[in-house]
Amino acid sequence: xxxxxxxxxxxxxxxxxxxxxxxxxxxxxxxxxxxxxxxxxxxxxxxxxxxxxxxxxxxxxxxxxxxxxxxxxxxxxxxxxxxxxxxxxxxxxxxxxxxxxxxxxxxxxxxxxxxxxxxxxxxxxxxxxxxxxxxxxxxxxxxxxxxxxxxxxxxxxxxxxxxxxxxxxxxxxxxxxxxxxxxxxxxxxxxxxxxxxxxxxxxxxxxxxxxxxxxxxxxxxxxxxxxxxxxxxxxxxxxxxxxxxxxxxxxxxxxxxxxxxxxxxxxxxxxxxxxxxxxxxxxxxxxxxxxxxxxxxxxxxxxxxxxxxxxxxxxxxxxxxxxxxxxxxxxxxxxxxxxxxxxxxxxxxxxxxxxxxxxxxxxxxxxxxxxxxxxxxxxxxxxxxxxxxxxxxxxxxxxxxxxxxxxxxxxxxxxxxxxxxxxxxxxxxxxxxxxxxxxxxxxxxxxxxxxxxxxxxxxxxxxxxxxxxxxxxxxxxxxxxxxxxxxxxxxxxxxxxxxxxxxxxxxxxxxxxxxxxxxxxxxxxxxxxxxxxxxxxxxxxxxxxxxxxxxxxxxxxxxxxxxxxxxxxxxxxxxxxxxxxxxxxxxxxxxxxxxxxxxxxxxxxxxxxxxxxxxxxxxxxxxxxxx
Numbered sequence: 001x002x003x004x005x006x007x008x009x010x011x012x013x014x015x016x017x018x019x020x021x022x023x024x025x026x027x028x029x030x031x032x033x034x035x036x037x038x039x040x041x042x043x044x045x046x047x048x049x050x051x052x053x054x055x056x057x058x059x060x061x062x063x064x065x066x067x068x069x070x071x072x073x074x075x076x077x078x079x080x081x082x083x084x085x086x087x088x089x090x091x092x093x094x095x096x097x098x099x100x101x102x103x104x105x106x107x108x109x110x111x112x113x114x115x116x117x118x119x120x121x122x123x124x125x126x127x128x129x130x131x132x133x134x135x136x137x138x139x140x141x142x143x144x145x146x147x148x149x150x151x152x153x154x155x156x157x158x159x160x161x162x163x164x165x166x167x168x169x170x171x172x173x174x175x176x177x178x179x180x181x182x183x184x185x186x187x188x189x190x191x192x193x194x195x196x197x198x199x200x201x202x203x204x205x206x207x208x209x210x211x212x213x214x215x216x217x218x219x220x221x222x223x224x225x226x227x228x229x230x231x232x233x234x235x236x237x238x239x240x241x242x243x244x245x246x247x248x249x250x251x252x253x254x255x256x257x258x259x260x261x262x263x264x265x266x267x268x269x270x271x272x273x274x275x276x277x278x279x280x281x282x283x284x285x286x287x288x289x290x291x292x293x294x295x296x297x298x299x300x301x302x303x304x305x306x307x308x309x310x311x312x313x314x315x316x317x318x319x320x321x322x323x324x325x326x327x328x329x330x331x332x333x334x335x336x337x338x339x340x341x342x343x344x345x346x347x348x349x350x351x352x353x354x355x356x357x358x359x360x361x362x363x364x365x366x367x368x369x370x371x372x373x374x375x376x377x378x379x380x381x382x383x384x385x386x387x388x389x390x391x392x393x394x395x396x397x398x399x400x401x402x403x404x405x406x407x408x409x410x411x412x413x414x415x416x417x418x419x420x421x422x423x424x425x426x427x428x429x430x431x432x433x434x435x436x437x438x439x440x441x442x443x444x445x446x447x448x449x450x451x452x453x454x455x456x457x458x459x460x461x462x463x464x465x466x467x468x469x470x471x472x473x474x475x476x477x478x479x480x481x482x483x484x485x486x487x488x489x490x491x492x493x494x495x496x497x498x499x500x501x502x503x504x505x506x507x508x509x510x511x512x513x514x515x516x517x518x519x520x521x522x523x524x525x526x527x528x529x530x531x532x533x534x535x536x537x538x539x540x541x542x543x544x545x546x547x548x549x550x551x552x553x554x555x556x557x558x559x560x561x562x563x564x565x566x567x568x569x570x571x572x573x574x575x576x577x578x579x580x581x582x583x584x585x586x587x588x589x590x591x592x593x594x595x596x597x598x599x600x601x602x603x604x605x606x607x608x609x610x611x612x613x614x615x616x617x618x619x620x621x622x623x624x625x626x627x
Contacts, residue, residue, distance in 0.1 A: 024065065027181075028057045028077030034203050053199060055136070058103045059178025062132060064185050066117035067107020074099035098143045106136030120182055133175040141167045155253040216309065217264075224268050230278045237353055242266035244349035248390055249414075251399050258414055262345055265315035269322050269346055272301030296331050297525075299323050300548045307549045316549055318342035322350055325381045332541050338566040341414055344383035348374065348390045351381070367394060385410055432596070436466030473597040480508060480601030488608040495530050497612050498586075502532040505588065509598050512569065513537050513589035516613055518582050519547050529584075538565040543587060547573060557603055559594060570594040574602060576610040586613055 031053040054077055061070035075096040082092040111117070115128030145163045149156045177199075184191035224238050246263035254262075276298055280291045287295065303320035321343040324330035355370040365373070371391050378384045385407045389399035400408060440463025444456045487500045494516075502514045513533050519526040526544040531537070542565040550558050556575040562568045569590045576584040586609060588602075602609075 024057065024061050024070075024073045025076050028054055028061075028073050029080050031057050032077045032081040034200075053174075053177060053203070054099075055140075055174040056177030056181060058099065059106070059132065059136065059175060060181035060185065062103060062107040062110055063115075063117060063120055063129070063178065063182035067104050067111065070107055071100040071104040074103040094147060098140060101143065102136045102140035105139045106132040109135040118186065120179075120186055129175065129179065133171055133178075137167050137171045159256060161255055220268055220271075220309070223271060223274070227270050227273050230273070237357070238267050238270050240353050241269065241346065241349045244352065244390075245345045248345060248349070248386075248393050248399070251393050252389060252408075252411055253400065254411075254414055261315055262318075262342055262414075265318050265342065266346055266349060268306060269302055269319045269350065270298065271305050272298035272303075275301060299331060300545065303545075304548050315342055317545075318346055320545060320549070322346035326383050327380045329381075332545070334541060335539070335566060338542065341383075341386070341411070344386040345390075348382050348387050352390070352394070371395065434466065434470070436462040437470065438466075440464070440466060473600065476597035477600035477604060480597065481604035484601065484605040485608040488605070488612050494613050498530045499532065501586075501609070501613075505598070509595050510569075510591035511588060512591045515543075515587050516576070517543055517547070517573075517585045517587050519544065519585060520582055536567060538567050538571070538589065542566050546571075547585065556606065557599075559599065562589070565589075568592075572599065572602065574606060574609065576613050584613070 034053070054074075057077070058070060058074045061073045065073075078096040078099055079092060082095060087095075107117075110128045110132035113128035113131045115125050115132065119125075141163050142160065145156065145160045149159050177195075180195060181192060184195070228235050228237050228239070242263045243266075245266040246259055249259040249262045276294045277291075280287065280294060283291070299320050299322055303316040306319055307316045318340045321330075321332070321334055321339050324332065324334045324339050324343065324347065326336055326339075326344070326347075328334070328336050352370055352374060355365045355373060356367060358364045371394055374382055374387055375391055378387045385403065388402060388407075389411065392399040392402045403411070440460060443458060444460055444463060447455045447458065483504060484501060487497060487504065490497070490500075492500075498514070498516060502511065505511045505514070513531075513536070515531040515537075516529045517526050518529055526540065526547065528540060528543075546560060546564050547558070550560065550573075558573040560571050562571055565571055567589065569592055571590070572588045572594060574586040574588075576586055
């Protein structure tokens with residue numbers, strides 16, 4: 001009703017110019033026709049959000065003909081295109097009303113903040129234009145989320161959070177397009193012709209990207225189906241696990257992006273079984289050591305396969321640990337504190353499906369028999385909170401009604417966005433002189449372009465600092481590389497060289513741990529040939545898990561936050577060489593951060609170190625996955 005009322009008022013209030021309205025009407029119809037549909041099942045809100053240029057037309061209309069006439073234009077585009085597409089009348093009317101109200105609210109905000117339609121005075125109206133974009137995006141997002149949450153019985157706040165992140169990522173592009181269109185419309189309308197090829201190219205790139213993402217997802221799902229179909233006893237197993245996880249996450253009120261991410265993890269958690277012989281999967285008796293080793297490797301291989309895919313990479317660790325136990329047992333005996341919360345969703349869903357389906361070695365349990373089994377193992381095999389919620393869902397209860405507020409907050413951490421912590425921000429500023437170089441350069445050029453060259457010192461100061469810093473880092477890196485190459489040129493055993501390298505690095509940075517890891521790709525297991533420990537050492541399981549996930553995706557030098565290995569600081573792994581199925585890595589752990597000149601120096605002497613440290617040696621610590 002509000003949208004319809006605003007349109008009636010717009011007809012009465014708008015200073016109508018048939019020629020101008022016709023041109024904007026044609027533009028908005030065209031942009032509604034060439035929109036890229038979003039993927040509702042995407043794990044990333046940006047991917048789930050469709051892409052269209054129509055919002056840019058709405059913003060341009062506000063800047064040129066004012067809020068009331070622009071509201072008419074926004075509604076007109078939706079009504080025409082959706083009617084021709086056969087969209088139901090109620091949905092069509094709601095969509096038109098949303099765009100009309102958002103455009104009107106944004107336009108009135110623009111005027112309140114001092115903007116004057118039909119003039120476009122820059123830079124004095126930048127604040128007003130910012131208010132226009134924020135209000136337009138906010139109203140549009142809230143109204144769309146409200147109807148989605150109502151029709152799908154979803155919690156409003158999580159859905160709004162997902163939508164806001166998606167909308168804000170494209171709002172700046174829409175604002176830029178709107179300003180460009182308005183500028184040409186007010187100064188030289190023929191200039192808009194120059195934007196048409198650019199707009200079409202952007203549309204094609206988004207359409208192709210969306211198609212590629214859909215095809216990738218379908219290919220992985222087909223891969224998962226092939227794995228399931230190799231064993232008649234587990235046919236559609238991963239699909240059922242995915243559905244159990246999706247329903248549980250949805251009932252817990254997690255954001256749609258988290259629900260889809262967990263659901264995909266369930267769908268793809270057994271990809272690694274593609275390397276397990278079908279006869280092993282169907283074997284009714286006890287597995288021998290080789291067969292058991294193949295089964296024990298499959299979660300790690302699943303994670304390795306998923307890591308290169310952006311939409312699934314975040315849940316790779318959860319997939320890898322889906323056969324772990326809450327008490328620290330399981331395939332890899334992971335420390336319970338290092339198991340991601342998402343993994344426990346897979347653990348309980350995977351176990352429940354295994355219990356309630358026929359297997360070669362036993363008959364299926366009924367749900368009435370399986371749920372008490374899970375209940376009895378809460379706190380040992382299963383996460384007590386996740387398991388309790390899962391049992392409630394399977395019994396037809398609201399899981400939130402059986403969880404305390406603290407337990408609900410614990411599960412809510414899955415939805416918490418990643419925060420830019422002080423250490424992360426400080427690392428960006430204190431280890432990257434490029435930040436100062438490019439920041440200072442852009443500031444200087446921008447001030448000159450704004451007609452204030454006397455203020456260029458504001459940009460030249462960080463520019464000079466960044467260049468000096470970069471030069472100093474280069475000199476220090478060369479000295480470090482030269483020193484390490486001199487050590488590599490000397491005689492002695494690989495272990496003696498390792499000790500010398502570690503001692504030298506300890507004098508120039510806060511090195512706390514170092515080791516040479518021999519990693520067998522065929523077994524996805526590793527052993528430490530040499531080790532030097534001056535701090536808390538990472539577990540061999542954590543080291544192997546990290547390399548199994550990252551080695552193929554990151555190349556010869558892998559750098560990661562210590563959290564990847566359950567420790568503080570930063571870690572660097574340098575590929576030393578590969579002999580058949582064995583790959584050797586020099587792994588270094590740093591207490592706080594990895595200085596830029598140290599990373600550059602180590603990379604520079606890669607060949608010299610690889611030639612000497614890659615020699616085989618008796619393992620000091622060994623992880624036998626098949627044991």
